Amino acid sequence: xxxxxxxxxxxxxxxxxxxxxxxxxxxxxxxxxxxxxxxxxxxxxxxxxxxxxxxxxxxxxxxxxxxxxxxxxxxxxxxxxxxxxxxxxxxxxxxxxxxxxxxxxxxxxxxxxxxxxxxxxxxxxxxxxxxxxxxxxxxxxxxxxxxxxxxxxxxxxxxxxxxxxxxxxxxxxxxxxxxxxxxxxxxxxxxxxxxxxxxxxxxxxxxxxxxxxxxxxxxxxxxxx
Amino acid sequence: xxxxxxxxxxxxxxxxxxxxxxxxxxxxxxxxxxxxxxxxxxxxxxxxxxxxxxxxxxxxxxxxxxxxxxxxxxxxxxxxxxxxxxxxxxxxxxxxxxxxxxxxxxxxxxxxxxxxxxxxxxxxxxxxxxxxxxxxxxxxxxxxxxxxxxxxxxxxxxxxxxxxxxxxxxxxxxxxxxxxxxxxxxxxxxxxxxxxxxxxxxxxxxxxxxxxxxxxxxxxxxxxxxxxxxxxxxxxxxxxxxxxxxxxxxxxxxxxxxxxxxxxxxxxxxxxxxxxxxxxxxxxxxxxxxxxxxxxxxxxxxxxxxxxxxxxxxxxxxxxxxxxxxxxxxxxxxx
Ligand SMILES: [Zn+2]
Numbered sequence: 148x149x150x151x152x153x154x155x156x157x158x159x160x161x162x163x164x165x166x167x168x169x170x171x172x173x174x175x176x177x178x179x180x181x182x183x184x185x186x187x188x189x190x191x192x193x194x195x196x197x198x199x200x201x202x203x204x205x206x207x208x209x210x211x212x213x214x215x216x217x218x219x220x221x222x223x224x225x226x227x228x229x230x231x232x233x234x235x236x237x238x239x240x241x242x243x244x245x246x247x248x249x250x251x252x253x254x255x256x257x258x259x260x261x262x263x264x265x266x267x268x269x270x271x272x273x274x275x276x277x278x279x280x281x282x283x284x285x286x287x288x289x290x291x292x293x294x295x296x297x298x299x300x301x302x303x304x305x306x307x308x309x310x311x312x313x314x315x316x317x318x319x320x321x322x323x324x325x326x327x328x329x330x331x332x333x334x335x336x337x338x339x340x341x342x343x344x345x346x347x348x349x350x351x352x353x354x355x356x357x358x359x360x361x362x363x364x365x366x367x368x369x370x371x372x
Numbered sequence: 373x374x375x376x377x378x379x380x381x382x383x384x385x386x387x388x389x390x391x392x393x394x395x396x397x398x399x400x401x402x403x404x405x406x407x408x409x410x411x412x413x414x415x416x417x418x419x420x421x422x423x424x425x426x427x428x429x430x431x432x433x434x435x436x437x438x439x440x441x442x443x444x445x446x447x448x449x450x451x452x453x454x455x456x457x458x459x460x461x462x463x464x465x466x467x468x469x470x471x472x473x474x475x476x477x478x479x480x481x482x483x484x485x486x487x488x489x490x491x492x493x494x495x496x497x498x499x500x501x502x503x504x505x506x507x508x509x510x511x512x513x514x515x516x517x518x519x520x521x522x523x524x525x526x527x528x529x530x531x532x533x534x535x536x537x538x539x540x541x542x543x544x545x546x547x548x549x550x551x552x553x554x555x556x557x558x559x560x561x562x563x564x565x566x567x568x569x570x571x572x573x574x575x576x577x578x579x580x581x582x583x584x585x586x587x588x589x590x591x592x593x594x595x596x597x598x599x600x601x602x603x604x605x606x607x608x609x610x611x612x613x614x615x616x617x618x619x620x621x622x623x624x625x626x627x628x629x630x631x632x633x634x635x636x637x638x639x640x641x642x643x644x645x646x647x648x649x650x651x652x653x654x655x656x657x658x659x660x661x662x663x664x665x666x667x668x669x670x671x672x673x674x675x676x677x678x679x680x681x682x683x684x685x686x687x688x689x690x691x692x693x694x695x696x697x698x699x700x701x702x703x704x705x706x707x
Contacts, residue, residue, distance in 0.1 A: 183464050184694045187471040191693065201476045216418065217461050220425050224465045227429045228472025234444040354425065360418040 148205045151190065151229070152339040155182045155222030156214025156242040156263065157311045162189045163336030165343075166197055167205075173336040182221040190225075202233055208343035210334050211239035212355040213271035213287055214263050219354045226352070238343045239352030242334040243287050246309045247275040248342065249335030255307050258284075260299065262312030262320075263334075265289060270312035271357055289357050292316035299323055310334075374686065375448045377473070378678030379432065381466030382458025382486045383513070384415045385671070386427040388435035390448065391678035393686065395496050399438035400668075400675040403427040406553070413552045414542060415512075421461040428469050435674070448479060450690070452681020455483030456698030457513070463697035471693060480690030484681045486672075487703040490638045491518060491526060492679035493669045501663060502633040506626050508619060508651065511639030512538030512553070515619070517581045517626055518703070520636075524683045528704050529626060530581025537615055538641050540585035544592055544611050548604060558608045559644050565605030567613035567646075570595045574617055581622050588614060616646040620654060627658045636663040642670040 152163035152173070160182045163173040176189040194201060209226035212219045230237040246261035256277050262270040272295050273287040292312070296319050299306055305325045311332040313320050320328055374393040381387070389400040405423030409415045436443045453470030456463060467483070474481035490509050494501060505520045506529075515538075516531035535543070538555060545554020550561070572591050575584040592611050596602060602610075623635070635655045641647065648664050655662030669676070 183468055184696050186468065187475050188693045191475055201478070216421065217464060220421055220461070221464055221468045223425055224428060224468035225472045227425075228432075228469040229476050231429045231433060232444065232473045232476030351426075351429070354422075356422075360416065360422060 150206045150343050152336040153209045153222045155218040156210045160185050164193050165340040182218050206236040208238045208339045210242050213357045214242050236348030238346045240342050243273040245334030245338045247281045248338035251277040258306040260308050262310040264312040264315045292319040376450045376452045376678040376682045377448045378452040378674040379466045379470045380454045380674040380677045381424045381462050382454045384420045386424050386431050387674035388432045389674035389678050390439035393682050397675045399435045401435045413546050417459045424465040450685045451481040454486045456701030460699040482681050482685045483691040483695045484677050489676040489680045493676040494636045494663045505634040506632045507636040509638045510537045510641035532583040534586035540588050543589040561605045561608035562612040565609030567609040569602050569606030570610035572614040612646045616650050620650040634661045640671045643667050
């Protein structure tokens with residue numbers, strides 16, 4: 148199966164490709180929010196690299212968040228455009244599970260807290276247990292870094308933190324005893340490619356916003372009047 | 373024949389259309405998220421973005437199917453898409469999707485200026501239009517007078533120096549407690565009122581062709597404080613007349629000073645009955661044909677984007693895959 152992975156949940160834009168013949172690659176195209184400008188060109192280049200045409204793709208896997216709304220929608224719109232145009236399967240995975248699976252394949256075991264920067268002084272956070280498999284211990288949610296830190300102030304066992312939310316609030320998390328901070332900030336495209344094989348395709352992949360648009364709405368109406 | 377698939381997502385409408393270079397519309401699909409914005413008295417960018425993403429796939433698919441094309445291998449020549457001006461978050465969804473469709477089908481794509489799209493709308497219903505043409509383009513986001521010497525050959529004669537006419541409508545409607553969008557509500561009410569009930573000053577913007585609407589809401593508030601007995605219908609009629617008066621006065625100045633062979637209306641506010649009547653009268657007075665597009669062609673649609681896109685594609689070629697959205701792309705900066 149030829150699978151394309153699209154990653155735009157954070158400020159970085161990345162693509163991954165796994166081919167029927169067993170090749171696999173991941174490419175961080177841009178790190179500074181140029182998703183719209185960079186993404187389709189990158190997909191085109193990656194396909195050419197492997198002498199594939201778009202219509203040779205069987206499946207697209209896309210990070211549905213949580214993450215930066217605009218970036219997510221650029222990734223999703225591109226994934227929807229590609230899969231609708233070609234009549235191929237679309238699979239959505241979450242940014243937090245990609246952090247967990249990425250860490251697990253690097254050999255991390257035990258409790259892992261994934262934290263994606265959510266702006267406005269908050270992170271999108273979820274807790275996993277990693278051994279031979281990855282198990283989610285809580286649903287994804289929004290929290291301030293200090294709320295997360297408080298929760299892990301006296302852990303019974305070592306805990307590992309991963310994600311760009313951890314890097315952004317490094318000092319808050321580094322102050323915790325028993326805590327390991329991973330440098331891995333980007334949800335793993337290689338994990339996305341792996342998960343894409345075992346997940347059923349979806350007719351529509353909705354972004355995992357975790358925030359109502361209403362808050363934005365109230366703000367924007369106030370601003371207008 | 374050159375066939376274009378066009379995508380438009382600059383504001384709250386998700387639209388797709390298939391149009392050929394003879395400007396025959398093979399299909400045109402519009403899905404609006406306006407109902408989700410009503411409670412907020414205006415288009416909320418985040419809500420619009422969410423809605424575009426949910427509808428873009430089905431809307432494009434329907435446009436292809438309505439045109440009798442294979443949605444997985446359509447016999448189109450170019451994908452056209454609005455790349456500005458508009459809400460950045462909304463533009464990015466159409467632009468990203470358009471690039472993806474173009475890549476998947478190995479077709480060129482072209483970024484289109486939304487305002488130039490509006491200027492092409494009259495041509496879709498009246499391909500026999502005579503040039504030069506003066507077009508009054510009025511919408512929620514824009515108010516301008518444009519001299520068109522031919523398709524894609526235009527000169528902005530004047531534009532609003534502050535609010536767009538549609539914005540003034542929404543502000544006054546909100547103040548009157550009318551639901552959003554304000555234009556149709558005020559137009560409906562105005563039909564039962566007297567336009568002479570309230571004394572409203574006409575904004576002075578000098579001898580040029582520029583408009584100003586930002587003072588109008590304050591003027592309406594002040595005038596109603598002085599005359600407490602006026603009805604809602606009278607306020608609506610007086611306000612509507614003041615907006616039309618200013619637009620038509622500038623349009624008249626163009627007809628006086630420039631040699632034109634036609635007058636056209638474009639943009640969402642072109643649906644306004646007072647404005648339509650006024651333009652018709654002016655055209656009669658100056659003995660030039662008037663072109664008042666159907667409601668579907670006034671408001672945002674993708675057929676007009678396809679028409680402008682075909683023109684740009686045939687003239688200037690395809691856009692680069694790295695094209696960015698330009699939320700403030702002025703009509704004067706077309707290349
Ligand atoms: Zn418009």
